[in-house]
Amino acid sequence: MTEPAPGVWVYAICPAVDDRLLVEVRGVDDEILRHVRAGDLMAVVGSVDRERFGADGLRRSLNDLDKLAAIARAHHAVVEAAARVRPTAPARLATVYDDDDRVREMLAVHRDAFAAALDHVTGRQEWGVKAYGRARSDVASGSDERAPMTGTAYLRQRRAALSARDASRREVIAGAEAIHERLAALAVDAGRHRPQDPQLSGDPRPMVLNDAYLVANDDAEKFAQAVSVLAGAHPELSVELTGPWPPYSFAVIEVAP
């Protein structure tokens, strides 16, 4: 029985500066990585098993949290290694071609879009900023809870508690917007991800900001400083900085075949 020909997993697209091997890490199938070059671009790729990394195999593994996490981390390790040494446009997870010729064709057809995306991220890195609403202790109900209460008094107290919660919620959202505006002004580009599901993140606090910022390498320190100043200025929010990331959120190209 002959094995099916391997698939070609695409990790990232970079300028083809020379043929030096870019990354020494292994890929999602523990494979050794290669370059596929076309003109002034190259794709960082690896040959992967068709059974496990074909459409059916992928659909199965991407729906299993442990397998998805392992694949995502392996893909990320390659993208990050590439991004450390040259401008990199990361490919979305699970982009697989039939052979190297198809990858070459894709690079040639979309050459201008890739070049523009690479230009946009050169000398820049992505930073993530997340903010959660903080539970305010002064909004908690008073200490006279055990005292007997008339219906009217109960309603009045309940209304007061609800309106305090509304005010606190408005303050949290206004704070998140202020942070976004300030940071977007410092960054070359800004993007927003959907707030994370508390079930996935394991963090029960309501997420009000899940932003990505593209920042010039020279401004990285200034940006991190601005984040900590803003965190101090907004006690209603708990702010987290992640990164630097490869420019996942800013090398976005959507192209049909």
Next chain:
Amino acid sequence: MTDLDRTDRATPTTHEQVSIVDLLDRLLDTGVVITGDVTLSIADVDLVHVNLNAIIASVRAGAPSPDGPPVREAS
């Protein structure tokens, strides 16, 4: 593109520190979307999100581990 080596300066994120949820925000919703010969459609990617919730809920509820029979796709 003259400053190729600038990225060396920043401290790299180590993989252990990267939260899988932060990573999935970036790997599933963004990046270069080229239509490969074998590529999961956006609908499948959304399905991943939905099924992740199902998996986590089932793990929390002490249901059989997701290593058992493959998770069925919702129709």
